[in-house]
Amino acid sequence: MTTSTEPYVLNIGPQHPSTHGVFRLRVVMDGEKIKDLDMIVGYLHRSMEKLAEERTFTQNIPFTDRADYLAAMTGNLGLAIAVERLAGVEVPERAEYLRVIFSELQRIASHAMANGTLISDAGAWQTPLLYMFREREKILDLFEMTCGARLTTNYMRIGGVAFDPPVEFWPALQELVDELPDRIDEYHELLVSNEVFLARTRGVGVISPEDAVNASLTGPVLRGSGIPWDLRKADPYSVYDRMDFDVVVGKSGDVYDRFMVRMSELYQSVKIIKQAISQIPSGAHKTDIPLALRPDEGEIYSRIESPRGEIGFFLVSDGGPFPYRFHLRAPSLINLSLLNELGRDAALSDAIVTLGSLDIVVGEIDR
């Protein structure tokens, strides 16, 4: 005997515990299986790119905080580097090292958040998330010490960074860097050999290397599929070419691999910060630029590696103080584009975990 069931529509979001922001999935379900899946974005659209055309280049930096609000430092840095390349601004040595330190701290904080929420999506009642928040909290304390803000830092400037860190920053940073590897080992013990977690993540949401490249995925999602591509090595910016670190690459491209790539990148980030602390020179933290910087006419596409992937800025200057066109290549949006394929014919629980492993930030998707 066969029974036929009627497909029905389930709206996941815009308010839902695991959509990580205001983002909506319209799912056609047959029992527990997903038959079709639509992604509906735009609930957080703030017209950032158009607004940016009426502000000077420096005034645009706070927008990048609010795009990828879990990795404000790398957003700031991306825009700062793009404008520097466009206008030919020199950056002092000390500022470059500070930039590396802060963007790696931001990477740790962001990866901790990403992995923590992924496990929460898999159903662990927030314990790993809150464990990871312990480190994130210390990092945000460091941000607060330096620039007064914890989330929307607005720290990078065109031609350097806004402030030199205060005296108490350095011992606190050293302490954090010393204890971080032990803490990450703790998560490994708690999670990596946890059978329930393995059962939920291995072989789920597999992205083949070909699909990953064709969909132009970037960041840990791409590396989880086995493609060794990291802009810190492939197209070095700032002083990453002087740092000694490895790029972490997964093997099978499933949720577990993306999780592990982020987990192992935490160690690499700590390694980079340690080197930056030992190499950092003294000197100015910023070059003076005119209040209204007027780059020559021209355009530039500049990219850096944010925790979520390649965050790119396309700027067109008409010689005035405002950008003629300001475009943000948001890694979250492009990484999300494969969810349609991944979710189809998967169980609802698997689709949720897959969505969590893509690590989207809706502020960046909608801009």
Next chain:
Amino acid sequence: MSSDTRPATPMSRQIAEHRSLLDRALGLPKLVLVALSVALIGFVISQILIGYMVVSGQLDGKWYDIRDFGNAMVSLSDAINSSGMDSRIASTLTYLIPTLLGATGIVSVVGGWLLIGPWAERRLLAKFQIRQGPNRTGPFGLLQSLADALKLMQKEIIIPRGADRFLYFAPPIAVFIPAILGWAPIPWSPKMSYADLDVGVLFVIAISSLGVLAVFMAGWASNNHYSLLGAMRTIAMMISYEIPISVSLLAVVLLTGSTKLSEIVMWQSEQGVWLIMLIPFAALAFLFASTAEINRTPNDIGEAESEIVAGFYTEYSGMKAGLFMAVELGNAILVGALMSTFFLGGYTFFGLETWIPGYLILATKIGLVYFLFVWIRATLPRFRLDQLMGFAWKFLIPVSIALMFLTAIESSILVRWDAPSFLSLGLIALVNVAAAVGLTFVWMRVLFRDTDLSAPPAPILTRKMGGLQAAKVLRG
């Protein structure tokens, strides 16, 4: 304070200035400390006096023997019967008064737990998650549940459009019936159980399947797809996991030779052994299956908050949702009580029940099982529905049944063989443990021979960047 030793943020300052309870207690005025120590000495002396009375047997069977409230009930019935009342009135009274008092007792135990339970669970979870937990409402935040309940009562009750009104309003109340009824056969002390049924085990199994009805009603009547999904999942899971529960209770009945809960406890007490030592697999199966029955992690897929929001009670608001959450906590300690009674020796603790009231021992055991539940909840992610059902039907049920047959053989040998109990029971325990481990191993090999059970590969570290070609080289 110099600037570099001072914690940087308000929160870390607050944590650094936090003093422990002992510190604060030692900081009290001298007079209070002296009064407290006098009270402590007085308490110890009174305990010694009570101990003397217990040893000399002066307490046994008296109405003021608070080790067993059953004594007071018996004395009360005797007093009514000997008072020269009309016999029909007397028999009605001897039935009514203990019934009402007992029902009040059970309801106040469950209700009292609902007052401190949410607080206890949240505090424990907070400790697991290195945070403080509710600590603002009353001493140690103890009034948090009261405040929550008051808040929930004030909230608007929303009835979704298209909901079936009767079926929508009934479940929050209906779900309480099994949660209260389940307490009836549980013995708290030798004479202290509400209804010491001869078919206690069957009663427990029957009652535990009642909860499905309320879930079904709630999920169907809410007119919401999340509710429907949650109800489907919960019903599938509850019905599947009823079988391992029944089978493991059958093993208990086979060994002890009784379906009466008080006799199951007495058997364990007389043999000086807990059933978890004799039939560990049945105990673990019972524990795991009950986490599925009461919707707790790792089996809380019926209300997986990251997937289907709140499962079958998504559409309920205010105190109606509060009742569903409350009944979950009530069920958790009910399962703790059943687990303690069947497998952990109930109200006995190797003779300690002479000294300490049995109900306190049982409460401690319930607390420990509950702690285990919270611990699991704080640690493990949840399974997927198909994994959970597969685990029940492919593994738990066949292995439980096989081991139940083994227990049947053992129990019939036990009856006929006149060996010292430590020898026979020790042998049974050994055989059962070996059989459980062996059978699990073999069955896993048969069932999951295609599944990759090896450790997951570690990620690769590389310094050479590239695209698809590089990826191929990297993977070899």
